Amino acid sequence: xxxxxxxxxxxxxxxxxxxxxxxxxxxxxxxxxxxxxxxxxxxxxxxxxxxxxxxxxxxxxxxxxxxxxxxxxxxxxxxxxxxxxxxxxxxxxxxxxxxxxxxxxxxxxxxxxxxxxxxxxxxxxxxxxxxxxxxxxxxxxxxxxxxxxxxxxxxxxxxxxxxxxxxxxxxxxxxxxxxxxxxxxxxxxxxxxxxxxxxxxxxxxxxxxxxxxxxxxxxxxxxxxxxxxxxxxxxxxxxxxxxxxxxxxxxxxxxxxxxxxxxxxxxxxxxxxxxxxxxxxxxxxxxxxxxxxxxxxxxxxxxxxxxxxxxxxxxxxxxxxxxxxxxxxxxxxxxxxxxxxxxxxxxxxxxxx
Amino acid sequence: xxxxxxxxxxxxxxxxxxxxxxxxxxxxxxxxxxxxxxxxxxxxxxxxxxxxxxxxxxxxxxxxxxxxxxxxxxxxxxxxxxxxxxxxxxxxxxxxxxxxxxxxxxxxxxxxxxxxxxxxxxxxxxxxxxxxxxxxxxxxxxxxxxxxxxxxxxxxxxxxxxxxxxxxxxxxxxxxxxxxxxxxxxxxxxxxxxxxxxxxxxxxxxxxxxxxxxxxxxxxxxxxxxxxxxxxxxxxxxxxxxxxxxxxxxxxxxxxxxxxxxxxxxxxxxxxxxxxxxxxxxxxxxxxxxxxxxxxxxxxxxxxxxxxxxxxxxxxxxxxxxxxxxxxxxxxxxxxxxxxxxxxxxxxxxxxx
DNA sequence: TTGTACGCGTTATCAG
DNA sequence: CTGATAACGCGTACAA
Numbered sequence: 001x002x003x004x005x006x007x008x009x010x011x012x013x014x015x016x017x018x019x020x021x022x023x024x025x026x027x028x029x030x031x032x033x034x035x036x037x038x039x040x041x042x043x044x045x046x047x048x049x050x051x052x053x054x055x056x057x058x059x060x061x062x063x064x065x066x067x068x069x070x071x072x073x074x075x076x077x078x079x080x081x082x083x084x085x086x087x088x089x090x091x092x093x094x095x096x097x098x099x100x101x102x103x104x105x106x107x108x109x110x111x112x113x114x115x116x117x118x119x120x121x122x123x124x125x126x127x128x129x130x131x132x133x134x135x136x137x138x139x140x141x142x143x144x145x146x147x148x149x150x151x152x153x154x155x156x157x158x159x160x161x162x163x164x165x166x167x168x169x170x171x172x173x174x175x176x177x178x179x180x181x182x183x184x185x186x187x188x189x190x191x192x193x194x195x196x197x198x199x200x201x202x203x204x205x206x207x208x209x210x211x212x213x214x215x216x217x218x219x220x221x222x223x224x225x226x227x228x229x230x231x232x233x234x235x236x237x238x239x240x241x242x243x244x245x246x247x248x249x250x251x252x253x254x255x256x257x258x259x260x261x262x263x264x265x266x267x268x269x270x271x272x273x274x275x276x277x278x279x280x281x282x283x284x285x286x287x288x289x290x291x292x293x294x295x296x297x298x299x300x301x302x303x304x305x306x307x308x309x310x311x312x313x314x315x316x317x318x319x320x321x322x323x324x325x326x327x328x329x330x331x332x333x334x335x336x337x338x339x340x341x342x343x344x345x346x347x348x349x350x351x352x353x
Numbered sequence: 354x355x356x357x358x359x360x361x362x363x364x365x366x367x368x369x370x371x372x373x374x375x376x377x378x379x380x381x382x383x384x385x386x387x388x389x390x391x392x393x394x395x396x397x398x399x400x401x402x403x404x405x406x407x408x409x410x411x412x413x414x415x416x417x418x419x420x421x422x423x424x425x426x427x428x429x430x431x432x433x434x435x436x437x438x439x440x441x442x443x444x445x446x447x448x449x450x451x452x453x454x455x456x457x458x459x460x461x462x463x464x465x466x467x468x469x470x471x472x473x474x475x476x477x478x479x480x481x482x483x484x485x486x487x488x489x490x491x492x493x494x495x496x497x498x499x500x501x502x503x504x505x506x507x508x509x510x511x512x513x514x515x516x517x518x519x520x521x522x523x524x525x526x527x528x529x530x531x532x533x534x535x536x537x538x539x540x541x542x543x544x545x546x547x548x549x550x551x552x553x554x555x556x557x558x559x560x561x562x563x564x565x566x567x568x569x570x571x572x573x574x575x576x577x578x579x580x581x582x583x584x585x586x587x588x589x590x591x592x593x594x595x596x597x598x599x600x601x602x603x604x605x606x607x608x609x610x611x612x613x614x615x616x617x618x619x620x621x622x623x624x625x626x627x628x629x630x631x632x633x634x635x636x637x638x639x640x641x642x643x644x645x646x647x648x649x650x651x652x653x654x655x656x657x658x659x660x661x662x663x664x665x666x667x668x669x670x671x672x673x674x675x676x677x678x679x680x681x682x683x684x685x686x687x688x689x690x691x692x693x694x695x696x697x698x699x700x701x702x703x704x705x706x
Numbered sequence: 707t708t709g710t711a712c713g714c715g716t717t718a719t720c721a722g
Numbered sequence: 723c724t725g726a727t728a729a730c731g732c733g734t735a736c737a738a
Contacts, residue, residue: 377717
């Protein structure tokens with residue numbers, strides 16, 4: 001509490017009897033030659049004074065912050081886990097990550113983006129931007145590189161790249177899986193507020209049905225258009241005579257709502273309805289019945305993103321390939337990487353026995 | 354991409370035909386008197402050049418970062434929601450919040466704490482420190498104020514204050530509630546890895562039983578000591594003859610596991626077992642049966658914390674009381690605020706009908 | 707191998 | 723009301 005100005009390189013230099021440049025050299029372990037003796041002296045002095053470098057001064061001087069920004073709609077479920085992994089990966093590459101939640105409000109999003117740029121972040125990761133093309137373009141007019149997640153619209157062109165979960169393929173797979181499990185009609189329970197990522201699912205859902213020869217009844221419904229309690233009735237009514245019916249849900253949370261309301265109203269899962277979610281969250285594994293879903297390779301997703309960003313920044317040095325990871329081939333700037341999701345089979349879509 | 358050095362106050366000053374000092378004055382809306390004309394000129398110039406102030410330079414000069422750090426064990430469930438609210442509140446008070454996840458690893462925690470101090474954060478919020486007293490004391494030897502969440506041990510003395518969820522009282526209430534619903538034996542399903550906050554629950558659980566006259570059978574079990582599949586057997590065995598039995602769980606996730614395994618193995622909830630969780634998460638509301646739990650007043654919790662921190666920093670100015678919020682009386686430095694949790698009754702603890 | 711001196715972009719302090 | 727100018731703490735050519 002002793003308003004004791006923090007020690008600076010200058011203090012350390014004086015204490016060690018060397019110059020500030022030497023202190024900086026020692027502490028940053030660079031390629032300049034240094035005497036063992038000098039190193040020891042400096043390190044001792046630093047430890048003694050409790051020296052801690054000032055990131056702001058360093059960043060200012062170096063014209064590089066080693067900070068990235070991450071914009072998310074929120075921290076619940078998938079996003080929380082995603083943020084946690086991104087942070088881990090950021091630290092592994094020696095970066096700081098500032099995570100902001102937009103609450104799906106484009107005003108807030110705009111302000112946060114501005115904040116991030118004021119901090120001179122070296123790069124930006126954005127997940128689910130709600131704001132306009134122009135707005136983004138203007139803000140990023142300077143050279144701050146952006147990388148998008150789950151973006152399928154024209155905003156992609158502003159980015160150095162886009163990393164998309166392949167939910168389209170997941171939904172195709174889901175339809176085929178449900179058919180294989182015996183389903184004779186198919187439904188998609190969506191979440192329109194999620195915009196493009198919901199569209200992708202729908203497209204995959206339709207493609208799956210096409211692959212089945214367009215011979216099965218199907219329909220789609222949005223969470224915004226029906227109260228959870230009404231969902232079972234809606235599903236039961238139109239699937240009558242084509243049981244069992246398969247329901248593909250936007251994500252595990254929607255699947256959870258769907259499944260529990262069905263059970264509550266006396267429709268057995270998986271006998272009458274089979275359910276598939278996406279995300280493989282805690283609830284999918286521990287619910288009863290266990291929930292069939294798709295696993296998201298968070299670590300891979302994050303690693304790809306950082307490699308891409310760092311490559312763009314010319315940070316070859318930091319890209320020490322961890323032995324096991326195959327040196328991923330990144331697409332051209334502005335391209336897209338599709339992350340495949342893996343089906344996790346559980347009881348909610350089991351065959352009738 | 355035109356490596357166009359960002360515009361600086363200097364550029365704006367030149368463009369507007371004034372000095373850098375004037376630019377700074379205009380852009381920071383301070384108390385110095387300014388001509389309308391000057392203001393207009395500066396603002397126009399700034400807009401034209403796309404000027405964006407450099408936070409690092411400002412912080413360096415001002416010797417104040419307007420940044421807080423938040424250390425969490427992770428982003429899942431409660432922590433994710435908590436982080437989101439803390440960030441919202443931080444922005445509302447004009448601060449930046451750097452959120453880090455320690456993954457419950459004290460090595461990582463140490464490194465992150467160091468990082469935060471290197472950034473010269475104005476204050477630190479820590480939720481669930483696993484590291485040692487000494488370690489913290491040394492790192493915080495300088496005057497960075499710390500505020501703890503859910504801390505009941507001697508570390509409290511290092512902090513300017515502690516904000517604790519009153520899980521003790523919640524567990525007392527839970528026991529009484531379960532008794533009122535007809536339970537004749539009581540069990541606590543804990544999570545030892547959570548240290549102190551688990552102990553608090555246990556203490557509350559015992560106190561509840563004491564209030565009931567210590568006349569009912571009870572027992573405690575830890576998630577670390579029993580596989581989920583074994584839990585129903587364990588509970589059934591010792592509650593035989595004292596049905597219905599009440600199970601108080603560490604949180605909604607544990608409650609979820611418990612409830613679903615019970616149902617899976619044919620024990621009806623709430624008829625044979627009644628379940629209570631803590632947190633009132635998404636799953637509590639949407640599971641079937643709906644889960645009785647305790648609601649956490651995130652916003653209140655965050656607001657108290659920031660008021661406390663800002664008061665400590667002498668930021669009276671920013672503490673514009675939002676009309677509705679009663680001006681909370683903060684305890685003395687080093688004291689503790691207990692946040693009460695509110696019981697949310699649902700089907701999982703309903704009376705036998 | 708080490709030291710000097712300047713740049714980084716703002717804010718604060720005065721004197722005008 | 724406005725303008726020089728000195729911090730702020732660190733990185734880094736370049737000179738020694």
